Amino acid sequence: MTDYVSDFHGERHRFADLKDVLAKASHRRSGDELARLAAESDAQRVAARSVLADLPLAVLLNEAVVPYETDEVTRLILDSHDTAAFAAVSHLTVGGFRDWLLSYDATPERLAALAPGITPEMAAAVTKLMRNQDLISVGSRCRVVTAFRNTQGLPGHLGSRLQPNHPTDDLRGIGAATIDGLLLGCGDAVIGVNPATDSVANGIALLDMLETLRLRHDIPTQTCVLTHVTNALEIMRRGAPVDLVFQSIAGTEAANAGFGVNLAILREAQDAALSLKRGAVGNNVMYFETGQGAALSANAHHGVDQQTVEARAYAVARAFSPLLVNTVVGFIGPEYLYDGKQIIRAGLEDHFCGKLMGVPMGVDVCYTNHAEADQDDMDSLMTLLTVAGVTFLIAVPGSDDVMLNYQSASFHDILYLRSQFDRPAAPEFEAWLERMDLKDRAGRIKGPRVTRLLTDV
């Protein structure tokens, strides 16, 4: 049993256990305060970090924050741990690991080889010792490449999910928003609809419409209706065109039960989607969403701080070789992430942890109207994430999701990021944009005008 005491600069702080150290070392956020897990003072927070800095990484393998016996996510994490990959850093403390990650030795190749040896608890622990610039620097060196009808995650590219939601699932309304996004060069990561009505019949109607559009214009992308995994299984049984299986996931067995899923049902859905053989350049068929606060809101966090339990969701994702994963960072509300500062920090943390663990991490850069955040905060986060090499961002018409009632990035925002940082979409999708005459000679998306796509709705 490790003793968690700090005498940092002559002030004694004692921590109950590993969970307590992790929680108190976290950057301040409302969710940990709501759960009564946060540091009681700024000095205590730094003291917890000093304990963490001296802690051998191997301790995080030996002391489970959620019991192995009662939680299948813990069993997945420990049973699938790659000790050979871990050997490269197994001698380090958490602080030493932070220093190594920032060193010139931590090349993209070495980080990729290390990923299977990193548990979520290791990723979360080192995050708490890293400033935002550290999260950006290391995140940008982690490469995770996946593929289905195009290739996501290539260095120097930025993907986008086109999210054409509609409050009543009106097919023409969703079609109109989809065309709007395509004309602005968005949608290479996925054209993904959150249905207002979560039923098998509605899911099939939406998928058929998106499939028709995709085939008519030979668009090298994938479509998805973000319905519950059990609906997706039934939709596949009925022969409807499912490219990607979606599911919201969290970092504990109990929280996943709250979503009505477990590892077995996810495996069944992955197998079913793989058997359809619909991928053109790859076979990553799963799409997951996560978000800090999900486990706490289900009262299934086991006293673990929200950033650590969020990282555990990436271990669930990793087991199913997903095409895409994204955190819905500002969506869950101010009781978990209060303001722009907390949302920005959490977005960078989630991206870093996902990438370090080998997950193709995207972000829904977003906020609700009862959070202390606005478009300026989102501009900061999307800019930072693009510098950090985020796999993809979610984009909606004019930043306004009229079904889920929150604000995400806009198609225009994606144009800004592509121009500002020279980050094109997936190469297959860029070639399609050229074939469709949507780009000018300078490679920019042409201005608003009438095209074949538009008159097609």
Added chain:
Amino acid sequence: MSDPWVALRTTTRARIGLGRTGDALPIKDVLEFQLAHARARDAVHTPLDTEVIARAVAPLTSVMVRSKAADRETYLRRPDLGRQLGCDIDPSGPWDAVFVIADGLSPVGVQIHAPPLLHACLDRLPGWSVAPIVIATQARVALGDEIGALLQACLCVVLIGERPGLSVATSLGVYLTYRPRIGRRDSERNCISNIHADGLSYEAAAHMLVWLMTEARHRKLTGVGLKDDRPVAAPASPERLPAPHRSG
């Protein structure tokens, strides 16, 4: 050639076909968005004028209560405090029903829609014994459980402001709970949402609510067991990570 977006905009409220200057939005669209966001934020942060509400529900008597959340910031950070009474309320009862007018996440929506909806409901409830109207500030849905228990109410009806969106910032929701007591789960309630100028009308909402109240008293329950037979089907909640509480 005519603008094809004109026809397409009739299919969705989404902000499609916006213009561009370089990669950015034209200033007109930027300001329209900012106004919508400002209205949504004002709907969250403008306090409920409880005196105006009390006059609007007259001649019914009303009582004012507040939750343990001392201010709006605490309310937003600590949903648990918004579910607990922060003051005394004179015990009375038993009553067939108590109506709680709660500010929730859109006090502005409550200010506009709660009094007319309340009157529309009471007009349809002859013979019911109804407790004095409770006007609650910094309140979440579950605050009605403690209030209803103290007043020995058979049914608690919470009229509460819903989380504002950009297109609708003043939407009202109604939550009905049979035998309210501390610890009731959300699955033990029935909800009618989207009551606003472009949504559900007072008459339609009152009709639905009175049906639910009558059935609830008759069958001695609310929640999932009652939901299946509702006259108007409630849309299933979207499959999206968390979004557990629109107002709660």
